[in-house]
Amino acid sequence: MTKWDKRFLKLAKEIATWSKDPSTQVGAIAVRDKRIIATGYNGFPKGIEDNARTLEDRPAKLRLMVHGEMNMIFNAVEHGVSLKDSTVYVWGLPVCEDCFKGLIQVGVSRVVMPSIEEHGKRWKLGCEFGKCKMEHVGIQVDQYNMYHVWSWDTPGKYMAEDHYNLKQSFDKEHGDEIEECENGY
Ligand SMILES: [Zn+2]
Numbered sequence: 001m002t003k004w005d006k007r008f009l010k011l012a013k014e015i016a017t018w019s020k021d022p023s024t025q026v027g028a029i030a031v032r033d034k035r036i037i038a039t040g041y042n043g044f045p046k047g048i049e050d051n052a053r054t055l056e057d058r059p060a061k062l063r064l065m066v067h068g069e070m071n072m073i074f075n076a077v078e079h080g081v082s083l084k085d086s087t088v089y090v091w092g093l094p095v096c097e098d099c100f101k102g103l104i105q106v107g108v109s110r111v112v113m114p115s116i117e118e119h120g121k122r123w124k125l126g127c128e129f130g131k132c133k134m135e136h137v138g139i140q141v142d143q144y145n146m147y148h149v150w151s152w153d154t155p156g157k158y159m160a161e162d163h164y165n166l167k168q169s170f171d172k173e174h175g176d177e178i179e180e181c182e183n184g185y
Contacts, residue, residue: 001142001144004034005089005112005142006149008029008031008036008087008089008112009089009091009112009144009149010149011027011029011036011089012027012028012029012089012090012091013027013091013149014027015027015028015029015039015040015041015068015091016041016068016091016092018041019041019042019043019068020043020050020055021042021043021055021061021065022055022056024042024092024093025041025042025092026041026042026067026068026069026090026091026092026093027039027040027041027068027090027091027092028040028041028068028069028071028072028088028089028090028091029072029088029089030072030076030083030086030087030088030108031086031087031088031089032085032086032087037076037081037083037086038072038073038075038076038079038081038083038086039072039075040068040069040070040071040072040073040074040075041068041071042065042066042067042068042071042092043065043066043071044064044065044066045064045066048064067096067098067099068090068092069088069090069095069099069102069103070098070099070102072088073102073103073106076106082106082107083106083107083108084106084107084108085107085108085109086107086108086109086110087108087109087110087111087112088103088108088110088111088112089112089113090111090112090113090114091114091146092114093114093119093120093123094113094114094115094116094119094120094123094127094131094143095111095113095127095130095131095134096123096126096127096130097123097125097126097127097129097130099130100129100130100131100133100134101130101133103134103139104133104134104137104139108139109138109139109140110139110140110141110142111134111139111140111141111142112142112143112144113141113142113143113144114143114144114145114146115143115144115145115146116128116131116143117143118145118146118147119145119146
């Protein structure tokens with residue numbers, strides 16, 4: 001993980017906060033030659049109102065939600081930007097069983113995403129499948145632990161307390177999803 005990787009991941013983290021989804025926020029940015037060429041976060045398609053009622057209706061929300069990675073691709077298309085040979089940084093969740101296909105099709109060369117083991121419990125099989133296929137076509141896939149991002153700012157001064165607090169809030173936010181997974185996914 002280079003200094004620039006860390007910088008872009010922090011940016012992806014910031015972009016994830018722009019999502020209105022109350023439970024899952026994913027940010028994605030595509031970078032080439034240290035320049036940001038596209039960004040995206042999860043949200044409803046344009047023109048479809050993302051009011052609190054729909055956002056809380058889980059089945060409707062999941063059906064409507066455009067994932068951060070796909071929105072990044074659509075934003076690039078809208079502006080006529082090629083994502084060929086770019087590195088994509090994802091914050092929030094590992095690349096899922098749908099989005100990996102988009103990333104392959106636009107010619108991404110590297111993906112830096114949250115660790116499947118640590119952050120993708122519910123979608124583990126699909127995420128592993130996608131990772132395997134991305135690697136098969138030559139995309140470099142690097143995984144990182146979102147809990148450890150805090151320690152990047154102060155090497156050697158890693159606060160166990162920060163880790164604990166972040167983990168607590170993550171489990172609280174994603175608790176319903178993890179539970180659903182265990183109950184029958
Ligand atoms: Zn996805």
